Amino acid sequence: MKPLAIVGFPHPLLKTAGSRVPCVTPEVLKQLEAMTITMRAHPRCVGLAAPQVGFRERLAVVDVGPLAREKKGTNHGLLQLINPVIRRREGNRTVREGCLSIPDFTANVQRATRVIVQALGVNDQPLTIEAEGFEALVLQHEVDHLNGLLFLDRVSSLVTDVFPRKTYA
Ligand SMILES: [Zn+2]
16 A cells, blocks of 8 residues: 555645544545555654545544654554544643644644543544643644644744744654
8 A cells, every 4th residue: 555645735625624434444444554654654744634635534543653752741652543532631731733734834832731532443442542742732633633623723823833844854
């Protein structure tokens, strides 16, 4: 399986809420696999949501493993999530975020420091993930994508909180 092309801003799909996946089918598993391969194909990419590769379903993949040494927090390894929702948020901090779909900018956004996420796993079983630190930030970013929200929608000021990207990892 080859990596999929990344859908970039301002494609309308990035502003569209995803549709709930009614049940785990071979097609859904294939989509998650393709998303995982695509995430892995981009260095320092730790998460990817369905609309970023042109899918309308509520699917996301996360793996903070590659950055676990430099970022603090939990590390559940590869998470392939179907219909993920954030059930609980705790804490608040300002963080600098970027996104594969908006490669030219980073921005300061407010995020919870700890989240509890519920989703359906690839084995069709419900999953509860308690994440803290960097992994919690990534999960919030990806769930936002499934609700048609980009990190630019979360900045307080487009003037003071958005920055042109200087280096591409
Ligand atoms: Zn993103």
